[in-house]
Amino acid sequence: MMPAFRTRALSLGLTAAALLAGCGEKSAQTATLAPAEIETGTACVLDGMLLADYPGPKAQIHYAGQEQPEFFCDTVELFNTLLAGEQARAVRAVYVQDMGQADWEEPRGHWIDAKAAFYVHGSKVHGSMGPTFASFAQRADAEAFAGEHGGQVLAFGEVTKDMVDLRGGALHDSHM
Structure with missing residues (x-):
């Protein structure tokens, strides 16, 4: 003993x-869980669009049990995926780009935690899929953007499923 x-x-x-x-x-x-950078061939998981070819904020989701993140060419696609009722995979991290720092036309880097970000919904500025949620690390940057381009500043949890219609630009294109 x-x-x-x-x-x-x-x-x-x-x-x-x-x-x-x-x-x-x-x-x-x-x-x-660190955000991955967009490379020349990085494509959107939903539609195959090359992220580097389009303006506006991009996003990425890191799922449990998956080594590489899934990228989205637009924040509307990100929210549509996260808010889908059938979303069953465990999410480890979600990142969007801080458009207070990134170039809108060629956004690179400046990844921030999507859940801590502020979003401008309904602005006149479009992303790769048409109307988008401009993402910002600082509320003041989001408010300045909304003041210049219109829209409403929202926190992550204030975005609802009815705001993230994937028909995007097609709904607003009178030439179609």
């Missing part, structure tokens, strides 16, 4: 080892 102090020491040692192992696992997990 082991003395009580040795049993406690062994127990503490195993607990410390488990915590350290968990920390290493969490660090590796966090590293895989």
